Amino acid sequence: MLLSLLTKRYPGMRAWLTQRLTGLLMAIYSVVLLIRVLVLTPSSYDDWLAFSRPWWWRLATLIFWVSLSSHAWLGVRDVLKDYVPNVKIRMVLLKLVVLALWVYLVWITLLLCNL
Amino acid sequence: MMNSNRKVQSTNPKKVRPKNLNLFTIRMPINALVSILHRVTGCALFLALPLLLVTFQLSISSASKFQLVQDLMHSPIAKLIVLGLAWSFFHHFFAGIRHLAMDVHWATTLIKARYTSKVVFVLGGLATLLLAISWVF
Numbered sequence: 001m002l003l004s005l006l007t008k009r010y011p012g013m014r015a016w017l018t019q020r021l022t023g024l025l026m027a028i029y030s031v032v033l034l035i036r037v038l039v040l041t042p043s044s045y046d047d048w049l050a051f052s053r054p055w056w057w058r059l060a061t062l063i064f065w066v067s068l069s070s071h072a073w074l075g076v077r078d079v080l081k082d083y084v085p086n087v088k089i090r091m092v093l094l095k096l097v098v099l100a101l102w103v104y105l106v107w108i109t110l111l112l113c114n115l
Numbered sequence: 116m117m118n119s120n121r122k123v124q125s126t127n128p129k130k131v132r133p134k135n136l137n138l139f140t141i142r143m144p145i146n147a148l149v150s151i152l153h154r155v156t157g158c159a160l161f162l163a164l165p166l167l168l169v170t171f172q173l174s175i176s177s178a179s180k181f182q183l184v185q186d187l188m189h190s191p192i193a194k195l196i197v198l199g200l201a202w203s204f205f206h207h208f209f210a211g212i213r214h215l216a217m218d219v220h221w222a223t224t225l226i227k228a229r230y231t232s233k234v235v236f237v238l239g240g241l242a243t244l245l246l247a248i249s250w251v252f
């Protein structure tokens with residue numbers, strides 16, 4: 001039932017559910033991040049690399065960022081729909097948001113791969 | 116937010132109704148405040164993403180750049196920005212959790228919603244305060 005809402009047949013429900021699932025994923029990541037910082041207390045450069053390098057943490061960070069891209073896209077899209085009535089200007093802004101989010105995603109992926 | 120218009124609406128539907136969208140004169144119940152700030156903080160976080168990426172890139176690229184980030188973080192302006200963004204994140208986080216809870220029909224009565232709104236503000240403020248105490252001072 002829940003999964004059928006994620007198909008293209010229900011775009012509104014899909015967006016709604018996606019924003020919730022991505023929010024939840026990011027919340028979990030944030031809590032794990034906080035716990036890791038409190039436990040490992042990285043303070044030097046070497047600490048920081050050791051903190052960021054484990055393959056599973058990089059993977060988690062990538063998943064976080066993919067969630068963030070989708071979440072922020074849906075969120076900012078709604079905000080622009082509410083506050084920018086001029087369709088042409090809104091379209092330009094929406095395209096800029098998509099472009100920015102793709103650039104950020106490629107950017108973080110490169111950083112994580114080269115870590 | 117629009118409660119104040121109710122009297123006007125009930126008289127004559129054709130009459131031009133006063134529009135009152137000035138955010139500084141609308142009486143904002145606490146739930147509305149949590150909600151609008153959830154939106155504002157979401158947008159602020161979006162706008163802060165490049166800053167976050169640049170900082171992360173610097174911090175992992177070399178020991179001297181890592182030191183540079185640490186030094187930059189000592190300036191009062193940087194502290195202000197980081198604390199502002201931290202509060203934005205905490206508020207968005209707690210308000211988001213509240214939102215999810217209400218989506219599954221938890222605490223949806225007005226009284227409970229007002230209470231959880233206060234909880235969101237207190238937790239957001241507390242988290243920011245803890246960060247400020249442990250890191251800034």
Ligand code: HEM
Binds near residue numbers: 027075154211
């Ligand atoms: C940390 C975990 C997070 C949770 C639990 C969360 C939760 C939520 C939820 C439930 C909504 C839907 C609100 C609605 O439908 O009215 C939302 C909206 C939004 N979120 Fe997040 N979020 C999180 C992180 C983020 C981050 C990191 C960003 C920024 C990049 C962000 C940006 C936004 C924006 C712009 C909106 C739209 C606000 C609106 O329409 O009023 N969120 N968030």
